[in-house]
Each structure stands twice: as structure tokens, then as C-alpha cells.
Amino acid sequence: MCGITGIYAFNLIGKINKIHVTNATMALEKRGPDFQDIYLDEWVGLGHRRLSIIDTSIIANQPMWDDTQRYCIVFNGEIFNFQELRQILIGKGISFRSQSDTEVLLHLYIHEKENCLSKLNGFFAFCVYDKQEQSFFIARDRFGIKPLLYVHDEDKFIFASEMKAVLQYGIDKELDYESLETYLQLNYIPAPYSIFKSVKKLLPGHYLTLKKREININSYYTIPDTEDKTITFDQAKLKFKDLLEKSVQRRLVADVPLGSFLSGGIDSSVITGIASRHKKNLHTFSIGFKDEKFFDETAYASLVAKHFNTEHTVFSLTNSDLYKHVNNILDYIDEPFADSSAINVYILSQETRKHATVALSGDGADELLAGYNKHAAFYRMIHGGLKENALNALSPLWKILPKSRNNVLTNKVRQFHRFAEGMKLAPQERYWRWAGFASEQEALSLLSKKSKTQLSEEKYNARKTKLLAQLSKNVSMREVLLTDTNLVLPNDMLTKVDLMSMANALEVRVPFLDYEVVNFIFSLPDDYKINHSIRKRVLQEAYRDMLPPALYKRPKKGFEVPLLKWFRYEMRPLIENDLLSRNYIEEQGIFHYPVVEKLKRQLFSNNPGDVHARIWGLIVFQWWYKKVNGS
Known part of the structure; x- marks a missing residue:
């Protein structure tokens, strides 16, 4: 590397x-x-x-x-x-x-x-x-x-x-x-x-x-567009296990210390379990949040580590531990990139590098095998029924109820609201909306009049059309996963891991992205990956006997950080008096301050919704802009 x-x-x-x-x-x-x-x-x-x-x-x-x-x-x-x-x-x-x-x-x-x-x-x-x-x-x-x-x-x-x-x-x-x-x-x-x-x-x-x-x-490569309609689910599980086992074995070759990230989720637990069979005294690493139990998954990671008898290290951090790394991360980002979980990956990589030079990771499984909430939402849209219609009918309620990612109830309302929003859109527009944090109109409204004169909507639409080219009007789950693999995976997830791991001279290897594994996954029918009751079906069922049963009873969590608290306390002066201040925004000339001001008001309200992600996007851009322009 x-x-x-x-x-x-x-x-x-x-x-x-x-x-x-x-x-x-x-x-x-x-x-x-x-x-x-x-x-x-x-x-x-x-x-x-x-x-x-x-x-x-x-x-x-x-x-x-x-x-x-x-x-x-x-x-x-x-x-x-x-x-x-x-x-x-x-x-x-x-x-x-x-x-x-x-x-x-x-x-x-x-x-x-x-x-x-x-x-x-x-x-x-x-x-x-x-x-x-x-x-x-x-x-x-x-x-x-x-x-x-x-x-x-x-x-x-x-x-x-x-x-x-x-x-x-x-x-x-x-x-x-x-x-x-x-x-x-x-x-x-x-x-x-x-x-x-x-x-x-x-x-x-x-x-x-x-x-x-x-x-x-x-x-020189595109994912093969062929579906094997003859393979049974049991046959698919066996072949998947064989291919993934070989992939992990290939990625254990190194002349330096090697370990594995372990979040406690299915993906990293499977990789850890396979690796532990081929490498004695495998060292595993996880990150936890002392102050944010809603985001903390270390109990599951420790359970898996004990199950596979790995040498496990937990980096348990407070909000202040996390926050003290923000400046270093913003300084290292050299193009606007605002996936906030990069903060976690940076700290996990930094701590892991003290023990190993190479780490295995479970990245890629969610995009390939329908692991995200949006995949379940798409599946429900494609195979809709009474529940989906009811969620849509309650759209006015979701709109007014408090929404945020910081607890179970408000996060569920946020998800219902996004689902109801998506139901009103055509399939391609629905994908684009669920892939992002703001609508096109919201993004456009953020730009100043001067910026809008520099913008070609024709060029923008042509780019967007190309990015969504694999989505037909009657969108299938395969098309959604293919678009994720070509759009979200390389430009968000893999960019995040490469940038943050390399900032700490740590090589991260991703067994799920062995091309033989990927080709096989995309040859499988959609219902081998997702149905009404389970996501990543072939993965979860193939390794059910290998993993601790508790992993199958836990809710899926994102690899998130407590941005909302930072913005309201530690970072508030930076937001109010510097990067998003009226003086700087108007002097800079890129953004329309009244819309920025509206976002700030929402941020500090009782109903922030997903606004913290948009604020983080603006902070990252502004920090980067100042750095690049020496201002």
C-alpha cells in the first residue's frame, strides 16, 4: 500500500x-x-x-x-x-x-x-x-x-x-x-x-x-449481467462460503502484523470468524462510545471476539476524545467529503496502527447484499402492501413529528418520513433522494445567485442520468444494488476507508470485494439477498451456525458519530462565528446566507431531522475551501 x-x-x-x-x-x-x-x-x-x-x-x-x-x-x-x-x-x-x-x-x-x-x-x-x-x-x-x-x-x-x-x-x-x-x-x-x-x-x-x-x-471490467436461475438457495450458501473463505485466505498474506476490524455486526464478524480459522492469535479491534450508548456496539464485538478466541482490543472513547481528532481529519481531507463516519474510521485506524499494519474489514457486504435501510425500503416499494400505503397516508404526521438520529423513536420517525417522501417519486428519483441528504431543490437553494450563473443544469442532469443509467423505470433490487456498487461504494464507502486508513499508514483489505465473490453475488436471484423478513439473506443464513446467536437478534446500527451534540456545544462558535457566519458566507460568495441561516435555526431546534448531515457537509466544504485558498 x-x-x-x-x-x-x-x-x-x-x-x-x-x-x-x-x-x-x-x-x-x-x-x-x-x-x-x-x-x-x-x-x-x-x-x-x-x-x-x-x-x-x-x-x-x-x-x-x-x-x-x-x-x-x-x-x-x-x-x-x-x-x-x-x-x-x-x-x-x-x-x-x-x-x-x-x-x-x-x-x-x-x-x-x-x-x-x-x-x-x-x-x-x-x-x-x-x-x-x-x-x-x-x-x-x-x-x-x-x-x-x-x-x-x-x-x-x-x-x-x-x-x-x-x-x-x-x-x-x-x-x-x-x-x-x-x-x-x-x-x-x-x-x-x-x-x-x-x-x-x-x-x-x-x-x-x-x-x-x-x-x-x-x-476492462463490468459486473456480469447474468442471473443463475438454476442454483438453489442451499447451493448458493455453499458456494458463497467457499468463495469468501478463499478470499479471506488470500488477504491474510503479509510480511507485517495483520489484524481485523470487528464492529460486532454480521459482516465484520463473518470475516473475523473465517480469518481466525487460518491465523492463530488473530488480533481484532473495535471502537466504542462511552457517552453515546445508542451508537455503542462494543458489547457485541467483545462477544464475537470471545466466541472466536481472538486477541481483542476495544478503543472506548468519550465525545471529547472523538472531537479532539476533528481538526486533524478536516485538515487531511483534500476534496469536500462529508461522510461523518470517517471520524470513526480515522480513530479506529490510528489506534489499530499501533498494533498492526494491515486490517481486514467487512466493507462492501451491505452494498452487494442489500444491508441498508434503504434496501428494505426499496424492497417494500417493489413488493408493497397495506403497511406501505399506511406509512404514506400518515405522511403529514411524519412531517411534523420530531426527527433525529439520536434515539430510537425520533430515528424511526425520520425513517418513516423519508420512506413516505420516496413513495411520491419515480423510481430513479427515489433512488437519488434516498442516496442523499438533500433534494435537488434544497441543494440549489443553498447556492448564491453568482454560483447559479456558473452552474450548467444541462451538464448536471447529464451526469446524474449517467450515474443512474442502470435503473430502469420498473426498478429491480438488482439494479439498485448495481447502482450502489458503482456509485456509493467507490465514491463514499471506499473513499472513506482509503483516505482515513492511509492517513494513518494502515492498509485495509476487503474480502467481500474479491471479484469472484462479487460476480457470484450478482448472479444470484434478488430473493437470495433480501425478502420481507431478512437482509443479506445468503450471508446471514450461510454463517448462522458459525456466529453467536445474539448477533441475529440485534438491530442494525450505522457507524455514526454524535454530530448533533458537537454542533450544539463544542463546534457552535465555529458554526456561528466563522465558517457559517453571515460575514464569511457573504464575503465568500458561494452560498446564499438566508438558506444557511435557516439550516442553522433547524440545527439548534427541537426538530433537527437530518440537518446535521447537511451542516457537516457545509463545514467540511468551508474548512477545505479556506485551506485550499489560504484564507
């Missing part, structure tokens, strides 16, 4: 930017604290920061060249089947200097070119420089576990693992207002776009070639 960056200059103006390669590489220090090196020639610069995981010797450092000195690679990620690939290459007469997966990947690319991608089982973003052809080949893994940003203009091509490295090249920082409008709804910005017009993100499952200024982007 590492940080990578590079530049290809097209002319003398572009060549001047090569001086920034060292600073860009240094900006990725937290991703790779173990080693740094750069390569420079007349037109090209490459930089690498290393977090040593497999073959920790200096011979595995990067940038790495082949013996002919024609090909050079910078690579972020892990190839879990590199030993099998290595043996195949040795059989073809290729010799290796190191025991690293990087060298295997380099030689596989040399011999297979873009066809190598279909043979890789892992997560990655890498660039191979062909010095003879003067070309770049850049690729990103199938599901977007590892990030890759780039800039392409008339003078140069730049790429990097994070925006903070891209900014070192002195790029044009003009805001992309279509991205801003999307962000104000979703609290993140979906690829291929970023907050800047000049910066793009390579889509998951795609590769990019650059030669003589020409850039070509191609897809």
Missing part, C-alpha cells in the same frame, strides 16, 4: 512542472512512511511513497525498473494472487530479483499489456512508463478500492493517489459547480469528476493510456 504520483510534460511549459514531483511525492508521506524515491528524465517524472507490506526489503522499493531499463512502475495496492502469477511467469523463463508483488505486476504487464488486468486479484492503482515508446499505462482496480486522480491539459499530464499531491503541481483550481451541486446532496463527489474542473478521477475497472499527448480511457 503506497502513494504514487507522476507527470508527463508535452512541452517546455510542462517541463517546468517537473520540479514539483518531489513535493507531490512528499505530500503522500502518510500513505507510505517507509520509503520515498523519485525518477526524472527529460519529459517524465515519477514519485512513490512506500508502506512496506510484502517483501519489506529495499530491493522491492519503487519506482521499479525491469532488467532492460525500458519499463518502470509505480504501484499502490496489493496483488493477492501474485504467487500463482509469479510461477506462471517463471515457467515462461522470467527470473525475479525480489519476492514482491510489484515485480510480478511489472513483468505481467510487460508480457500481457492491458490483458494483465483480467488476471489480477487484488486492489490497485498503478502506472507503467514505457521509456522506449514514451507512453504511460495507468489502471485502477475493478471496484475503486484504490484512488487515482489526473489532470490532462495542453502542457502536461499529471496523476496522483490524492488531491493533496495534485495540488503541489500548481493546477488550475476553478470550482466545478456541477460537482458542488451533487456534493450538497450526496456529501461526496462521484467519479469521474472532482471539485475542480481541471481534475478527474479514473473510474473503477478502467485503464488509461497516454502517448504523444493523446489520452484514451477504456473499461
